[in-house]
Amino acid sequence: MAQAKSGKRSSRPKRIDAQRNYEHLLKIAGILVKEEGTDASLREIARRADVGLGTLYRHFPTRDVLLEAILRNSFEELAQKAEALEHSDAPLDALTSWLEEFADGSATYRGLTSMMMATIKDPKSALYTSCFSMRVAAGRLLKRAQEAGRIRDEVTANDLFTLVTAIAWAADYSASEARSRSRLLSLLINGLESRPQIISSRVEGKKPRSKDPKK
């Protein structure tokens, strides 16, 4: 869980022809998956890449592995964005905007949301780690928003991940997905916010006793 550093950990120096095949395959697959969704035909990918079917399977033994390779960059971007936002001094806005970004990302390929939901139950999947770290990121931003008293305490990171993914899934079927997605999202977040306290005094919202929750 530590020394992954260089980003490109190309496990070991492949033969150059293999390397070329790998990259070309990845590129073609990216295009096809964008066009046809995550269940694009593997055969077709191999065909379009002018490569034998077996070659595709050699480099990407599983559809998950292929998708993971396609998505690696976006996932990493999202992770970084989360890290940056963790130091924002507007925890609710930070959470919201990251969730928006995440939902947008989940919607770039048709079928991706289903894949992610399926994958998060199955640690053997190549997509698992990425999905898991998304959940963790969401969790941290959530926690901060909760500590600031802006989101209800009952909401868990899992709830949030699930709900946002569900919304991204649903928006896929809407006429104008982008608008629908952001609408549903804001409806959701609005709903998860803490209600204004009904207590007596004149507290004026802003400083909700952030530190020292226990004791």
Added chain:
Amino acid sequence: MAQAKSGKRSSRPKRIDAQRNYEHLLKIAGILVKEEGTDASLREIARRADVGLGTLYRHFPTRDVLLEAILRNSFEELAQKAEALEHSDAPLDALTSWLEEFADGSATYRGLTSMMMATIKDPKSALYTSCFSMRVAAGRLLKRAQEAGRIRDEVTANDLFTLVTAIAWAADYSASEARSRSRLLSLLINGLESRPQIISSRVEGKKPRSKDPKK
């Protein structure tokens, strides 16, 4: 939109062998779809029903048609339930419990939620009418809850339908779907409720000016 009465509108008297095939096919399909989900193999259904493939296609020219036949009853039940609940004097509870029922129904077959979302965009689908009437039912219950001041006004019937379906979809992937579904649902509804008014006086919640919203 009116004189559909007897429930069983068997369009015209089929030959008895055809009739038998139809019913047997329907029964087998019901079993297979419950086991394998809405994209169960049509071939397998025909096989298990001891019927030629063409026979299946003759009776159910489309997967939608088959599913509609399988689901007809549950949809009708839901519609009735909605009608009954419309006269409840606890509009929010009425809405909530209907949505729960609806979500449960959408979860009886794997893949059904996707099918419903796809179908609601396509009036030619055999499932369209049923789905549409579900949206209408939800809309009526929603409206009452809103008129009673219990749900935020910005929420539309479409939002509600989409969000609930999305939740049903998501719960499908959870370990204990039923629990997860009701948890997420209550989280959602909780979120859609109107916030307690922050106005000055001593109104005590209970009677939110139900009648006479206009004028």
Added chain:
DNA sequence: ACCTGAACACCGTTCAAGT
């Protein structure tokens, strides 16, 4: 009027054979 199943055009996955 209805049923049957072969035929067609697709899949995903594996693996012997080639370089």
Added chain:
DNA sequence: ACCTGAACACCGTTCAAGT
């Protein structure tokens, strides 16, 4: 070390031929 493509076991959908 790597690539190829035939082979296998599946699909959905259509339609000529049968009763």
